């Protein structure tokens with residue numbers, strides 16, 4: 001099983017949406033027995049909480065349902081997940097800081113948009129303090145990145161559809 005973790009700051013806007021989109025794509029390709037995913041935040045502010053109401057509304061408008069409850073990035077995540085994908089530069093730096101602090105090994109920590117536009121990748125913008133439009137913009141970015149990322153996984157791991 002290839003395990004993918006999407007990481008943002010609060011785990012109520014970007015990363016739960018990235019997780020929901022990616023899961024839908026994995027299901028549509030018949031790869032649920034080969035790829036699994038989860039999401040978390042670097043901060044502890046929204047542990048146990050449902051996603052932001054604007055995230056839930058945006059997901060519903062785009063035909064998907066988010067059931068995730070907020071959780072914070074933890075030490076075990078570095079050994080549990082094969083890929084750790086950060087939404088922005090600050091999340092990326094925080095993930096690397098925690099990895100170094102605990103002396104974990106991990107060589108597959110990327111910024112999400114590297115799969116869309118290569119490196120250096122722009123940030124997935126944080127929609128939390130903006131208006132509703134920001135959420136659809138984030139959705140579109142995450143959709144494109146996830147398509148590229150899943151194509152990459154299918155090629156790299158020579159995954160066959162069931």
Ligand code: 4NP
Nearest residue numbers: 008009010011012013014128
């Ligand atoms: P996220 O967005 O990192 O995409 O989940 C945010 C959610 C909450 C806050 C900031 C960003 N906050 O300040 O509580």
